[in-house]
Amino acid sequence: MDTKRLYEISQKHMWLPFTQMKDYEEAPLIIESGEGIRLKDIHGNEYLDGYSSLWLNVHGHRRQEIDEAIKAQLEKIAHSTLLGAANVPSIELAEKLIELSPERLMRVFYSDSGAESVEIAIKMAYQYWQNKGETEKKKFVTLSNGYHGDTVGAISVGSIDIYHRVYSALMFDSYAVPFPSGDGKSSLTAMRTLFEEKHEQLAGLIVESMIQGAGGMHIMPPGYLKELERLCQEFHILLIVDEVATGFGRTGKMFAVEHEGVSPDIMTVAKGITGGYLPIAATLTTEEIYEAFYADFTEMKTFFHGHSYTGNQLGCAAALANLAIFEKEGLVEQAARKAEYIQTILAELKELPHVGEIRQLGLMCGIDIVKDKETNEPFPFEERAAYRATLRMRELGMLTRPLGDVIVFMPPLAATYEELTKMGQIMKQAIKDIQLVTK
Numbered sequence: 001m002d003t004k005r006l007y008e009i010s011q012k013h014m015w016l017p018f019t020q021m022k023d024y025e026e027a028p029l030i031i032e033s034g035e036g037i038r039l040k041d042i043h044g045n046e047y048l049d050g051y052s053s054l055w056l057n058v059h060g061h062r063r064q065e066i067d068e069a070i071k072a073q074l075e076k077i078a079h080s081t082l083l084g085a086a087n088v089p090s091i092e093l094a095e096k097l098i099e100l101s102p103e104r105l106m107r108v109f110y111s112d113s114g115a116e117s118v119e120i121a122i123k124m125a126y127q128y129w130q131n132k133g134e135t136e137k138k139k140f141v142t143l144s145n146g147y148h149g150d151t152v153g154a155i156s157v158g159s160i161d162i163y164h165r166v167y168s169a170l171m172f173d174s175y176a177v178p179f180p181s182g183d184g185k186s187s188l189t190a191m192r193t194l195f196e197e198k199h200e201q202l203a204g205l206i207v208e209s210m211i212q213g214a215g216g217m218h219i220m221p222p223g224y225l226k227e228l229e230r231l232c233q234e235f236h237i238l239l240i241v242d243e244v245a246t247g248f249g250r251t252g253k254m255f256a257v258e259h260e261g262v263s264p265d266i267m268t269v270a271k272g273i274t275g276g277y278l279p280i281a282a283t284l285t286t287e288e289i290y291e292a293f294y295a296d297f298t299e300m301k302t303f304f305h306g307h308s309y310t311g312n313q314l315g316c317a318a319a320l321a322n323l324a325i326f327e328k329e330g331l332v333e334q335a336a337r338k339a340e341y342i343q344t345i346l347a348e349l350k351e352l353p354h355v356g357e358i359r360q361l362g363l364m365c366g367i368d369i370v371k372d373k374e375t376n377e378p379f380p381f382e383e384r385a386a387y388r389a390t391l392r393m394r395e396l397g398m399l400t401r402p403l404g405d406v407i408v409f410m411p412p413l414a415a416t417y418e419e420l421t422k423m424g425q426i427m428k429q430a431i432k433d434i435q436l437v438t439k
């Protein structure tokens with residue numbers, strides 16, 4: 001198809017996720033290929049992938065080992081169902097995931113996206129208590145500003161008002177405790193008070209691991225997640241930790257729970273699991289939870305949940321190849337060192353007139369764009385300053401997507417120091433240019 005027709009058809013028939021299509025029409029972008037951490041559009045323009053193709057990509061695009069693992073798997077079979085039957089790469093991947101994850105996690109339940117892994121976590125936690133005869137434990141607790149995906153269950157335990165308000169009548173009720181500020185003491189006190197009052201009705205607490213991503217890159221203070229783990233144990237509430245964004249080296253540890261030595265009852269993983277290649281997700285849980293479902297069929301304790309493509313062989317093969325590269329290259333340690341280097345890039349941005357607070361955990365960074373640096377006054381909503389800055393970055397050769405007035409910098413773990421420096425320069429220029437496009 002020629003480029004003109006690609007534009008026409010994309011505007012006539014496509015409806016892109018999380019996108020106001022009016023924006024897309026004004027600034028369309030069609031990607032044709034990728035190599036390393038660069039993406040190329042249909043005109044041959046190249047862009048550094050500053051958001052890891054929405055927080056997924058790890059080793060860059062077209063990484064030979066993963067390409068070859070998929071081709072080799074294709075010689076055997078592309079997909080067979082996991083309903084009632086396992087398959088070879090899904091077993092091998094389960095062993096690997098259990099080896100890498102916190103000690104108590106022993107069982108892997110596959111799905112195809114982060115939101116599904118969260119739906120599964122919620123239904124698993126809910127039914128766990130039902131199966132154990134504690135039938136009053138039905139409600140979930142979340143943190144304000146939390147994000148766990150876009151399906152109805154996932155938004156019911158999410159708490160980002162602008163995304164979720166319109167669907168409020170569809171959602172089930174959850175309790176939202178304020179995300180910690182400062183040392184986190186007041187949030188912990190609120191959590192304890194809620195647990196004391198309601199623990200008999202509470203099935204689980206779900207939190208993003210160490211850093212809230214879509215909520216704007218907010219980081220938990222030291223000791224906070226550990227204390228949540230302790231509170232959950234004290235009040236018999238399952239701790240569900242969402243590692244969809246943070247898993248697989250993103251924060252400088254294989255999983256972000258390792259920053260606090262936390263071992264949750266249920267952990268969800270997705271995004272980085274296949275290096276950004278194919279849709280695989282998983283919900284990991286303990287033997288204790290698994291055993292509450294294990295019974296004669298007639299007891300009706302079966303976990304009645306599954307998706308058609310669950311445990312897809314091509315995806316599992318990609319995930320295995322992805323994780324093998326982690327080991328071969330010591331990628332998690334490398335990411336931790338790159339995170340230190342990124343601090344110097346961010347320190348330079350901090351000097352710019354329209355940059356407010358900057359938050360970073362590993363290779364997850366949020367840069368607040370403000371109108372007035374002294375008072376932290378934001379730009380008017382209509383000006384969409386951060387969005388415009390990212391469009392300017394695109395002109396300068398880098399892609400990312402803002403979260404409101406927060407610019408996201410989330411490069412692939414494999415980005416070289418030179419590429420990180422280049423992206424830093426582009427962000428700096430684009431943020432400087434905000435002055436030109438706003439009043």
Ligand SMILES: *Cc1c(COP(=O)(O)O)cnc(C)c1O
Binds near residue numbers: 114214242
């Ligand atoms: C992206 C994300 C999800 C949703 O994952 P999808 O694969 O987009 O459904 C869930 N939780 C967190 C923390 C995320 O960042």
